[in-house]
Amino acid sequence: MATTTIQVSREARDHLAELAKERGVSIGQVVEELVAQQPTAAQRAARLAADREVVRSLIGLDISDEEFEQAPDVLGNIYKIAAEKVRAAARGNVA
Secondary structure, three states: OOOOOOOOOHHHHHHHHHHHHHHOOOHHHHHHHHHHOOOOHHHHHHHHHHHHHHHHHHHOOOOOHHHHHHOOOHHHHHHHHHHHHHHHHHHOOOO
């Protein structure tokens, strides 16, 4: 594997070194983990396209990208409902 050098502030370097020490890995491995957690716009777009193809094949319908854009955010709505129930439970108002 080819490697390269990056320049960061001393504070960033020290922070990375501490994270690496805590995890028992190298600074390079910490950077690799951080990079893996932050996909680029192109990677996110490719993932979205692949996910839409899976949905199309599972439901057996040819849904356009425009139709996907207009569809309701079902998962987001589920998260909102769940959050509201958790807040109600915390207040003692379980529905």
